[in-house]
Amino acid sequence: MKIGFVGLGAMGHSMAQRLLAAGHGLCVYNRIAARVDDLLAQGATLAPTPPAAAQGANIVFSMLFDDAAAQVLTFGPGGIATTLGADAIHACCSTLSPKQARRLRDGRAARDGGGEWQAGLCYSA
Numbered sequence: 001m002k003i004g005f006v007g008l009g010a011m012g013h014s015m016a017q018r019l020l021a022a023g024h025g026l027c028v029y030n031r032i033a034a035r036v037d038d039l040l041a042q043g044a045t046l047a048p049t050p051p052a053a054a055q056g057a058n059i060v061f062s063m064l065f066d067d068a069a070a071q072v073l074t075f076g077p078g079g080i081a082t083t084l085g086a087d088a089i090h091a092c093c094s095t096l097s098p099k100q101a102r103r104l105r106d107g108r109a110a111r112d113g114g115g116e117w118q119a120g121l122c123y124s125a
Contacts, residue, residue: 004053004060006073008036012063029053054080059089067100075107
């Protein structure tokens with residue numbers, strides 16, 4: 001399974017370390033690339049952009065700062081949705097407002113021609 005990870009602050013970094021420790025292949029992107037040096041030493045590969053982290057991934061985790069970052073890095077011109085496969089899963093683990101969680105759900109459905117998410121999207125409304 002190919003896993004992408006976008007957003008490697010304190011929480012995302014720890015999550016990525018656990019995925020690597022469990023033996024998963026991991027392609028990582030962080031705005032400040034130097035923060036992933038230890039992950040690269042543990043076997044992760046560095047993606048130069050969020051779409052590169054999502055390219056060919058079965059699942060992409062994102063752990064981003066806020067609603068705006070989640071929207072831009074998911075659906076913006078340099079966002080993961082530009083390369084995320086139709087059968088791939090985006091697991092947004094960011095702390096988001098319910099409104100943004102619905103935007104992610106609805107944006108994915110619109111991108112995929114009105115289809116449903118391939119996996120459940122959990123949020124509190």
